[in-house]
Amino acid sequence: MTIPTIQDIKQAKERISTSIHQTPVITSTSINNELGCSLFFKCENFQKVGAFKFRGATNAIECLPPSLLKNGVATHSSGNHAAAMALAAQQRGVPAYIVMPSNAPLVKQLAVKAYGGQITWCEPSLTSREQTLAQIIEQTGASFIHPYNNFDVICGQGTAALELLEQIDIPDIVITPVGGGGLLSGTSIAVKSILPNCKVYGAEPLIANDAFLSLKTRILQPPFPTQTIADGLRTSLSELTFQIIKTNVDQILCASEQSIIKAMKLIWERLKIVVEPSSAVPLAAIMENKQLFVGKKIALILSGGNVDLENLPFKAAD
């Protein structure tokens, strides 16, 4: 298992610089006042396809040798990685084969199609997904790009933190959501290499706390079914991301579903930006663990902004 270094992430940043957006960092005086700390929100919801995933997908595609690239890329995902692969492949003029469960949300299907991705349906089971993917790869010679258990993808995701550290003063803490762990892995390598004293935290829904348990037990926990509203974080760590996170991440914090919705609403109301529930998990974790953060300068990565506007979770009680 080869672990990316800061040099690999710096090279990724160079490699993808003209293909991606440099995203802004924004702040809110009123949120800072309420929480008693200084928060810097890195807006990957403004990234192409509306999520940081475009960084990793682009880097992985750019790293393929021409002989493989021409056959295109393949992946399984019903989320932002699928859309990111589709657009990154389209930008290089090669096909993207996306395996999606037949029950994937319509809005995600449409995004992949809009970016020219070729969807193959599978049954919503691990076996069906892997068989379908294997068939496509055999037929097309496409390269499989895993959503996070992939060296180049992790390097690409790490560029968000590298960019962030150029945009703000030295933070005390950097915190990202953690699902499969690609973003947290890349972030933790970048931050700990440049600022060894800066804490790196992951934030996870309490009802999808496999990363928390993996770090606590030092044993990679298997995935378990969860219906957390933070749909981007329903996956679990892989061998590669667990290895990196175990070494670099100081702590995983958990947040209740109620806090996630409350934090999401606060971001929408005060920052006037659209973020998906997964993006709100770091702020939710801060709200639930105020004492860890009071008086500190904290950078949060807002992972994405793809949300079904017809099914929002805001209720009068939030």
Added chain:
Amino acid sequence: MTIPTIQDIKQAKERISTSIHQTPVITSTSINNELGCSLFFKCENFQKVGAFKFRGATNAIECLPPSLLKNGVATHSSGNHAAAMALAAQQRGVPAYIVMPSNAPLVKQLAVKAYGGQITWCEPSLTSREQTLAQIIEQTGASFIHPYNNFDVICGQGTAALELLEQIDIPDIVITPVGGGGLLSGTSIAVKSILPNCKVYGAEPLIANDAFLSLKTRILQPPFPTQTIADGLRTSLSELTFQIIKTNVDQILCASEQSIIKAMKLIWERLKIVVEPSSAVPLAAIMENKQLFVGKKIALILSGGNVDLENLPFKAAD
């Protein structure tokens, strides 16, 4: 009736520069491709209090002589002008007296209170509002700052366009929402002075089309009751704004309620930002009048982002 000049707006810009946010201009490749033109969105939803109104309120307060300023300011509004006056007064350490109808939305009341504004309730009628305001002014010596029929307010609102013209290449068209006409007045003076060949359009809900009718008949139309979703645009022009708009604005375009919701959703989905319905009216007008805009470079001012997240208009059919 004294009409502001570009010099007045330039002075306002200087005067308020340290009190307001310079807001970004953003673009969307996918919206441009869909509409066949180049759109530049000036994000006043990111302005303090979440609306361009803070520019005018700040300029009006800064223009008061100290002898009057110390008594504070008063206005009637149940919208963004009320919140803007409250914060602008708070920043100068003087009271803001806000007359609000007793049926004003709770979210607007809370915003005014959060910024330290002192609310006085009135009946939801013109007579009650004016009597209540007159009483307050007599008791406190506060200065009345009208939401748009005010020279200094219009100068303040015009600074958004001045800023915009420094941020983008020369546009063919600038388009803003029009309710009372403060933003459109200030914008039209700024744009026509600097770029005499640039078109300036106002955009208005079809069911609140008093500005359209006033321009068509060349006679200031009285307000009429309307329940357009674009709640910031339910007011009608004043003597001063009508005078300016008549001279400087090329055309008022109208948009259906359905188009306004569709445009609002498009902005949320593609730009990943929260805007209120009023902000979406220019884009809705472009969508309904594509032939006027195709191939053109168009700047739109997004007026604000204050919306009740618990009552959004998005339906599956949009």
